[in-house]
Amino acid sequence: MADNYLEQRMEDLKSGRLRPSAPATSPSGTGKGHIRVAFPSRRVLVTGGANGIGLAIARSFLKAGCKVAVFDIDKEAGEKLAHDEGARFYHTDITDPAKIEDAFTNLLKAWRDIDIIISNAGISTFSPLTEETVAGFDKVINSNLRPAFILARLWAAHRKSHPFPSDFGGRMICISSSRHIQSETGTEAYSASKGGVASLTHSLMMSLSEFGITVNCISPGWIHTGSPEEVSETDHLQHPSRRVGTPQDIARVCIFLSLPGNDFINGADIVVDGGMTRKMIYLP
Numbered sequence: 131m132a133d134n135y136l137e138q139r140m141e142d143l144k145s146g147r148l149r150p151s152a153p154a155t156s157p158s159g160t161g162k163g164h165i166r167v168a169f170p171s172r173r174v175l176v177t178g179g180a181n182g183i184g185l186a187i188a189r190s191f192l193k194a195g196c197k198v199a200v201f202d203i204d205k206e207a208g209e210k211l212a213h214d215e216g217a218r219f220y221h222t223d224i225t226d227p228a229k230i231e232d233a234f235t236n237l238l239k240a241w242r243d244i245d246i247i248i249s250n251a252g253i254s255t256f257s258p259l260t261e262e263t264v265a266g267f268d269k270v271i272n273s274n275l276r277p278a279f280i281l282a283r284l285w286a287a288h289r290k291s292h293p294f295p296s297d298f299g300g301r302m303i304c305i306s307s308s309r310h311i312q313s314e315t316g317t318e319a320y321s322a323s324k325g326g327v328a329s330l331t332h333s334l335m336m337s338l339s340e341f342g343i344t345v346n347c348i349s350p351g352w353i354h355t356g357s358p359e360e361v362s363e364t365d366h367l368q369h370p371s372r373r374v375g376t377p378q379d380i381a382r383v384c385i386f387l388s389l390p391g392n393d394f395i396n397g398a399d400i401v402v403d404g405g406m407t408r409k410m411i412y413l414p
Contacts, residue, residue: 169194169195169196169385169388169389170298170390171195171196171197172191172196172197172245172246172298172388173196173197173199173241173243173244173245173246174188174191174196174197174198174199174244174245174246174247174248174388175198175199175200175201175237175244175246175247175248175281176188176191176198176199176200176201176248176250177200177201177202177222177224177247177248177249177250177251177277177281178201178202178224178250178251178252179198179200179201179202179208179211179217179248179250180200180202180204180207180208180210180211180219181202181204181207181355182355182377183250183305183350183353183355183377183380183381184200184202184248184250184251185207185211185377186376186377186378186380186381187248187250187377187380187381187384188200188211188215188217189215189381190378190381190382190384190385191246191384191385191388192215192216192217194385196246197218197241198216198217198218199217199218199219199220199237199241200212200217200218200219200220201220201222201224201230201233201251202219202220202221202222202224202251203221203222203223203224205221208220208221218237218240220233220236220237224251224273224277225269225272225273225276225277227276227280230277230280230281230284231280231284234281234284234285238288242292243288243289243292244285244300245298245300245301246300246301246302246303246388247281247282247285247300247301247302247303248303248305248384249277249278249281249302249303249304249305249327250305251273251274251277252273252274252305252323253269253270253273253274254320255269255270255319255320256316256317256320257316257319258315258316259315259316259318262316262318262319266319267318267319267322269319270319270320270322270323271319271322271323271326273323274320274323274324274326274327275323275324275326275327275330278302278304278327278330278334279330279334281302282302282334282337282338282345285300285302285338285341285343286337286338286341289341289343290341297342298342298390299341299342299343299344299393300338300341300342300343300344301343301344301345301346301387301388302334302338302343302344302345302346303345303346303347303348303384303387303388304327304328304330304331304334304345304346304347304348305327305347305348305350305380306324306325306327306328306331306347306348306349306350306399307320307321307324307349307350308349308350308351308401308403308406308407309321309324310324310325310327310328310349311325311349311401311407312407324349327347328347328349328399331345331346331347331397331398331399332345332397335396335397339396342393344387344392344393344395344396345396345397346387346395346396346397346398346399346400347398347399347400348380348383348384348387348399348400348402349399349400349401349402349403350375350379350380350402350403351375351401351402351403351404351406351407352365352369352374352375352403352404352406353374353375353376353377353379353380354374354375354376355377361374368406369403369404369405369406370404370405370406370408370409371404371405372404373404374404375402375403375404379402380402383400383402387400
């Protein structure tokens with residue numbers, strides 16, 4: 131019976147009495163599991179975009195058809211990204227306000243304006259409290275927190291003297307960390323810097339609103355930037371999402387926040403950590 135039924139269906143298909151069914155699609159019309167979005171070409175600045183999370187963010191915007199500029203101290207990696215993938219690279223020490231301003235000014239000469247800024251650059255250094263120095267604490271603050279303020283200030287000054295004609299306005303996305311809401315010993319400088327980023331986000335939201343720029347914050351949890359083999363099954367399974375995060379997890383949120391219709395998401399701190407900060411843990 132089954133064979134006869136299949137034979138009859140094949141005869142119907144060959145004769146034109148039956149048309150093949152369309153493959154399952156998502157609402158956007160792309161293949162199952164993929165979503166196609168309307169993403170206009172934008173001018174995107176990513177600090178710390180030559181490696182790790184920043185590199186994934188830069189690549190995601192490049193793939194979306196955007197112009198991408200990267201400020202990074204890693205000259206070799208930055209030049210490789212520029213040569214291989216078409217990003218614009220500025221060799222910049224993000225802890226030096228004068229160098230940030232020089233790079234920003236040169237970028238404006240090339241692009242006339244910027245649509246999206248991803249303030250991602252930073253360092254993660256941890257020391258016991260009794261061994262941490264004031265200079266070491268200041269270095270982390272000046273690497274992780276201060277650059278976002280400087281970039282926002284420069285952008286606001288530019289927009290004030292060059293009113294932006296588009297309805298889009300702009301997006302600023304600051305990369306914080308889940309460590310600003312949970313900590314271990316020896317993380318004082320890092321936690322303070324990332325907590326500052328989260329607080330700076332909603333302050334900048336107010337100050338940049340007159341220019342149509344939204345400001346949001348992403349707080350990654352464990353995002354592994356090395357080889358997959360470096361992460362154990364236990365590492366994965368301790369997460370409610372059953373895996374350790376990847377840089378692409380953060381890049382996708384940056385793309386989402388930058389979509390034209392998502393301007394009502396503003397001043398938010400979006401935790402991307404596989405559920406770990408909501409997991410109750412007691413020692414056995």
